[in-house]
Each structure stands twice: as C-alpha cells, then as structure tokens.
Amino acid sequence: MESEELRNAGLKVTTPRLKILTLLEKASERHMTAETIYRLLAEGGEVIGLATVYRALAQFEAAGLITRHHFDSGQTVYELERGPHHDHIVCIRCGRVEEFYDKMIEERQREIAASLGFTLSDHALTLYGECNSPDCLAGKG
Amino acid sequence: MESEELRNAGLKVTTPRLKILTLLEKASERHMTAETIYRLLAEGGEVIGLATVYRALAQFEAAGLITRHHFDSGQTVYELERGPHHDHIVCIRCGRVEEFYDKMIEERQREIAASLGFTLSDHALTLYGECNSPDCLAGKG
C-alpha cells in the first residue's frame, strides 16, 4: 500500500502525497511532467496545488521513489522507480518513450569513466528517433 | 575566417555574431551557457545584448555550427561543432566536462533502436561522476 511507501521514505502520510503516488503507479504513461501530473489529478477531481506537486516530486526523488529525466526537448519528466535500471528511447515525432537495458553499454561506460580518471556515479543515455508505430505515423501518437 | 562560416550558414556578417563565434572558437572552455558567453564578452569589453546572444546561438545551432546539450543539472550549454561526434562525462563536483567517443556503444545504440522499431536520428549520452583531478579535489576546479 502507498501509505507504507511514504512512511518508509520518512514522509508523513498526507492526502496530496497519496494521490500523487497513486497516480504515478496507476497512470498509463510512465513519464510525466509536473504539469501533467497536476492536470491529470485535477481532471480526476483531485485538485492539488501545483507547488505541492513539485514539493512531493522533489521529496519522492530524494527518497528514491522516483527518478527525474531531462530529455533534449528541455522538459523535465518524472518516472516511478520500479524494477532495475534502464535507459530511454524517445520518439521525436509523437513523444512516446520506450525503455531498454543493455549490459554491454553499461559495462563500457564504467570502463570509459575509469580510463578518464572518473569515479562513475550515474549516467543518462537517451536515444532519439522516429518510432514507426501506426499511431505515430497517423498523426498524434 | 569566421565571416566565411557565417556566410556559408546563410547569415549576415554582423559584429555581434562575429564576436560570439570568435569567443566560441577561442575560449578555453568548450561548453558554455548563454549567460557565460554574455559575461565573458562583457568582461572583454564587448557588450552584446543578452537577447542577441540567445538569438545568435539559436541561429548557429540551426546552421549546424554549434550543438546544445542539456546536462542533468538542468543548465543548457552550447558547444562549437568541430571534429567528429562524441559524448560527455561531467564531474558532479567541479563541473568539468570531458569528451569521449566509443565505437562499440555507438553501434549498440543503432542495434537497440532498430530492434525496438525506431529509426535512430540522434542520441545523448552523458556520464556523471567525480573526476579526481587535483584542482577538483582541492576546492574549486
């Protein structure tokens, strides 16, 4: 239950936090902007202040519940942290996001960082291209 | 000469554009924010409107003269396009940026995109870690 997750993260269990966390778990789209989360909640009748949405997202991120991504479009998107690490591929036409994991790339990154004298702590890999899904080719995807 | 580059890019040769392009070519730091470019020019006695800096950078990017990067800090940095493609590794302590190119990673990316049904057009790979340079370990790097 979401209450547990919040408690474990050292956060008080409040209505706004529960609503936001639940949305992140239930929404069909895994990668959302703060604005989108705010809007989806409002459309569902749950009006939560935008500032509260930003605050909760920052706290969830600090607690490791979610991850923040900066794609090249400049938008900041949040994603519920579940399952193992993965990278992203974004469709430049319809914006759809897919995930992937590649062991070889992960290993090479560590080698490269080491060879440059860095202690690797994180990385961001995003591929951009055109997904050729029917929806995308049609118009809006 | 820079005038040529501007003309080839289909841009009129103007003083502000020349100054900005020259700075990008001469500066010791290859990755700069618009604000930094503005400040460096001002310090060098070349006061150019900040709006003009942004405009010129956008035009240079459209012309393929420079590239824009979004690192996870959220800041937008511009880099003169010279030499072949490369990716970046950023020190999370001092902000230093190094470049690298890895053929194996490049190839895997193409394979991954294809396997997911995408036509790859671009990618952004940035590693984050601590560079262990003396300057960085000291204090400011």
Next chain:
DNA sequence: CTTGCTTTTGATAATCATTCTCATCTATAT
C-alpha cells in the same frame, strides 16, 4: 559613397517552469 529597404540589435516586457513565502490546516504522538 549616399539612398532605400531589409535584417539585426538592444532594452525591456512577457512567458514558462519552478521555487519561495507565509498564513492556515493536518497528521501524529501524547
């Protein structure tokens, strides 16, 4: 090398995403 027309520039207003402020409200321990 002046004229005229188009583009560019600079100062500043506007916009957008995000964070801050602060008075009010709520979760939770007692």
Next chain:
DNA sequence: ATATAGATGAGAATGATTATCAAAAGCAAG
C-alpha cells in the same frame, strides 16, 4: 482531545529564455 512540527495552497518571486518594437546597421543599386 490537544499540542506541535510539518504540510498545504495561493500567489509572489525567481531564473532562464523568448517576444516586441523602435533605432541602428548591412547590403545592393544608383
């Protein structure tokens, strides 16, 4: 039920970037 630290919401503030518009500069023609 009560006290209190922490959370919320509305809107102001901030920072980065873009838009507006009058004045200035580039460039082609005479």
